[in-house]
Amino acid sequence: MAYGGFEAGGMAPRRHRAIKILLAGGFGVGKxxxxxxxxxxxxxxxxxxxxxxxxxxxxxxxxERKTTTTVAMDFGRITLRDDLVLYLFGTPGQERFWxxxxxxxxxxxxAVVLADTRRLADCFPAIDYFERREIPFIVxxxxxxxxxRYSLSDVRVALDLDPRLPIIMCDARSRESAKEVLxxxxxxxxxxxxxxxxx
Amino acid sequence: MPANDxxxxxxxxxxxxxxxxxxxxxxRHSGEAFDLVATVTATTTRVAIGGGLGPExxxxxxxxxxPSTVVDIASDVDLPLGVxxxxxxxxxxxxxxxxxxxxxxRAQQVDKDxxxxxxxxxxxx
Numbered sequence: 001m002a003y004g005g006f007e008a009g010g011m012a013p014r015r016h017r018a019i020k021i022l023l024a025g026g027f028g029v030g031k032x033x034x035x036x037x038x039x040x041x042x043x044x045x046x047x048x049x050x051x052x053x054x055x056x057x058x059x060x061x062x063x064e065r066k067t068t069t070t071v072a073m074d075f076g077r078i079t080l081r082d083d084l085v086l087y088l089f090g091t092p093g094q095e096r097f098w099x100x101x102x103x104x105x106x107x108x109x110x111a112v113v114l115a116d117t118r119r120l121a122d123c124f125p126a127i128d129y130f131e132r133r134e135i136p137f138i139v140x141x142x143x144x145x146x147x148x149r150y151s152l153s154d155v156r157v158a159l160d161l162d163p164r165l166p167i168i169m170c171d172a173r174s175r176e177s178a179k180e181v182l183x184x185x186x187x188x189x190x191x192x193x194x195x196x197x198x199x
Numbered sequence: 200m201p202a203n204d205x206x207x208x209x210x211x212x213x214x215x216x217x218x219x220x221x222x223x224x225x226x227r228h229s230g231e232a233f234d235l236v237a238t239v240t241a242t243t244t245r246v247a248i249g250g251g252l253g254p255e256x257x258x259x260x261x262x263x264x265x266p267s268t269v270v271d272i273a274s275d276v277d278l279p280l281g282v283x284x285x286x287x288x289x290x291x292x293x294x295x296x297x298x299x300x301x302x303x304x305r306a307q308q309v310d311k312d313x314x315x316x317x318x319x320x321x322x323x324x
Contacts, residue, residue, distance in 0.1 A: 004245070004246050004247075004248045004257055005244065005245050006241065006244045006245070006246075006260060006261050006264050016238040016266045016268075016299075017301070017302050017313060018236035018237075018238065018268050018301050018302075019236075019301075019302075019313075019317060020234075020235065020236050020301070038324070042270075042271070042274040043274055043277075044270060044273055044274050044280060045273070045277065045278065045279040045280065046279055046280045046281070047279050047280070047281050070218065070279055075270060075274075077271070078320075078321075078324070080316070080317060080320030080321070081316070081320065084313070084316060084317065084320065085268075086317065086320075086321075087235075087236050087268070087270065089235075103235070104235070106234060106235075107234050107236070107300075107301055109309075109314075175324075179321055179322075179324055182321050183318060183321050183322065186314055186317050186318050186321065187318065189309065189314060190311060190314050190315070190318075193309045193311060193314070
């Protein structure tokens with residue numbers, strides 16, 4: 001009988017700790033930019049059910065029975081130690097990708113809602129989503145050049161956020177700024193974990 | 200001859216078959232569900248060729264010789280996530296890989312020592 005051999009990994013199996021963080025926000029708010037600023041970007045192919053709205057855009061002539069289409073998305077990976085890796089998943093902003101959110105948010109440590117002050121309403125669905133599922137999150141305002149500056153407290157009121165919920169400004173293109181966003185989230189998760197259970 | 204000759208198909212070969220042909224048309228994997236960042240570890244370094252395992256199964260087994268997450272494997276084999284889940288389900292059923300759930304991270308289960316390690320790691324980036 002023929003056998004296929006594999007190159008041994010050379011690494012004793014051990015508890016591999018993978019931590020999942022979500023990055024949500026409207027289309028074009030800078031999610032991919034932020035992931036790229038702080039991590040190694042890796043491509044991932046996934047499938048999307050073809051809905052009526054997308055079917056109207058994509059030509060499906062000759063493939064009428066096809067009900068899913070392959071979608072390319074990225075994720076970011078930050079290796080902190082050999083056995084401790086952070087995974088950043090950008091949740092697709094458009095409504096037709098919502099089916100992916102439940103899958104992505106399963107077991108997630110927390111989320112960053114990236115917002116653009118010119119289109120604040122775009123991040124409402126993400127905030128609602130994480131509040132309903134009790135996934136700890138922070139809000140990061142990606143400051144675009146030429147956009148009018150608002151104070152963080154004005155934005156907090158506009159988004160109707162809990163006063164304890166961190167909200168910070170960031171520049172998604174900057175590695176230091178992206179790091180600060182992630183650090184703020186982890187600190188928030190730690191502080192939430194310290195709170196007594198209220199329900 | 201490419202140096203990386205354990206891979207039966209390389210990127211230059213392009214898509215040879217439609218994604219779900221690899222899974223014989225199945226769109227759901229067998230067994231219990233697993234997370235995107237669950238860790239896959241091969242239980243063997245040798246496997247009999249044939250027996251229903253295709254080249255894609257072999258690629259996944261090769262990658263899981265080092266404990267790897269489901270998404271990293273999907274990214275490396277360049278197959279849609281759904282296809283990779285099915286291949287992993289097959290391999291698990293045959294006892295060729297183990298799939299370990301990620302460290303619980305939600306709500307009261309959170310491991311604070313790990314979080315502090317993450318903070319430390321991020322600050323040192």
